Amino acid sequence: xxxxxxxxxxxxxxxxxxxxxxxxxxxxxxxxxxxxxxxxxxxxxxxxxxxxxxxxxxxxxxxxxxxxxxxxxxxxxxxxxxxxxxxxxxxxxxxxxxxxxxxxxxxxxxxxxxxxxxxxxxxxxxxxxxxxxxxxxxxxxxxxxxxxxxxxxxxxxxxxxxxxxxxxxxxxxxxxxxxxxxxxxxxxxxxxxxxxxxxxxxxxxxxxxxxxxxxxxxxxxxxxxxxxxxxxxxxxxxxxxxxxxx
Ligand SMILES: [Zn+2]
Numbered sequence: 001x002x003x004x005x006x007x008x009x010x011x012x013x014x015x016x017x018x019x020x021x022x023x024x025x026x027x028x029x030x031x032x033x034x035x036x037x038x039x040x041x042x043x044x045x046x047x048x049x050x051x052x053x054x055x056x057x058x059x060x061x062x063x064x065x066x067x068x069x070x071x072x073x074x075x076x077x078x079x080x081x082x083x084x085x086x087x088x089x090x091x092x093x094x095x096x097x098x099x100x101x102x103x104x105x106x107x108x109x110x111x112x113x114x115x116x117x118x119x120x121x122x123x124x125x126x127x128x129x130x131x132x133x134x135x136x137x138x139x140x141x142x143x144x145x146x147x148x149x150x151x152x153x154x155x156x157x158x159x160x161x162x163x164x165x166x167x168x169x170x171x172x173x174x175x176x177x178x179x180x181x182x183x184x185x186x187x188x189x190x191x192x193x194x195x196x197x198x199x200x201x202x203x204x205x206x207x208x209x210x211x212x213x214x215x216x217x218x219x220x221x222x223x224x225x226x227x228x229x230x231x232x233x234x235x236x237x238x239x240x241x242x243x244x245x246x
Contacts, residue, residue, distance in 0.1 A: 002242060003173040003232055005161060007035040008112035012159075014102065014139075016092060016117060016132035018047045018069040019190040019197065024165030025115045026076055026183035027176025027225065028238050033077030034179070040109050041073055041082040044098070044132050049089040052196050061192060062086075068190045075186040094131040094138065100149055102139030107154035114140060118164035118241055133164065140246055163240040172242035173228060177235040180225060184218055 011032055013021040021029070021041055029039045047065035048058040070080040085101055092098070106114065119133025142148040144158035163172065176183065187198065194200040198217045205211040222236065229237030 001171060001173055001232060003234075003237075004175055005113065005163075005172075005242075007032050007037050008160070009036075010038045010040070010109065010111045011113045011115065012040045012042060012106065012109050012111035013115040014042045014044070014117075014132060014136045016044050016126070016128035017050060017089065018043055018065040019050075019072070019187065019193050020117065020129070020132075021115070022072050022076070022183065022186040022190070024117070025163065025174075025238055025240070026072075026186045027179040027236065028115070028163075028174040029078070030076040030179040030182035030186070031174065031176055039073065039076060039078040039081070040111065041069060041078075042085070042102070042105055043069060043082060044085045044135065045087045045089040045092050045128055046084070047089050050193060050196065064192050065190070068192060072186040072189040075189050076182055090128060092128040092131045092135075094134040098131075098135050099138045099142055100152075102135045103142035103149055104152055104154070106139055106143035106159070107152060107157045110157045112160045113163060114159045114161075115163045115165060115240075118167045121166055121168040124166075129166070136162070136164075144246065158246055160244070160246070162243040162246060164243070165238070165240055167239060167241035170228075170239035170241055172240045173232050173234065173237040174240070175229065175232075175234040175237055176225060177229070177237075180222060180236050183225075184221060187217075187221070188214070 116136030117133035188206040200213040225236035
């Protein structure tokens with residue numbers, strides 16, 4: 001198991017939905033941001049299906065989730081720089097149009113490290129996560145090879161490293177022991193997702209640090225990070241499949 005990349009100058013994290021990056025690599029982004037890295041989020045879908053409340057207006061939810069995602073970026077130590085591609089939630093395809101957009105942003109932002117969903121994770125059900133993963137791998141190829149998408153004006157760009165979160169076969173750890181609180185604060189910025197993904201029923205609960213449901217969520221997140229870190233002697237770690245041969 002490898003660990004702890006040198007802090008990149010710029011990192012781009014690509015997610016299917018608002019909140020995926022915070023679950024997958026929030027601690028790592030917070031650590032890098034605290035050490036001078038510029039962090040960027042790119043969210044492929046509009047997040048419009050992220051509710052259990054059937055009376056929720058989807059258009060309002062999209063606006064809310066964009067605000068929440070920007071707040072989460074700031075909670076990680078970023079500047080709230082989030083790119084929203086706006087594809088309909090639940091219908092993300094890994095096609096040429098989407099790949100073009102990802103490649104365009106990689107060429108524009110020119111990140112040293114790109115992070116994304118592992119598209120090869122076995123038994124993964126959600127198609128958006130699978131397709132967002134393939135868009136990252138395919139988008140990197142298109143961004144780095146000069147003859148792909150000649151209509152893109154920007155120069156080709158080859159990132160140094162790709163880190164895949166939710167990895168099927170993790171082989172790299174980032175020690176996030178000092179950044180657990182930042183990751184949790186960023187996760188809790190996604191207020192519209194408290195009930196459906198974090199098991200927190202009371203919307204104002206995150207304002208009360210001792211709220212039992214927030215404590216339970218915290219315990220779950222901390223437990224997972226501790227499991228990843230145990231073998232390497234880290235109190236908390238995020239695990240990735242690391243690809244340097246890009
Ligand atoms: Zn998701």
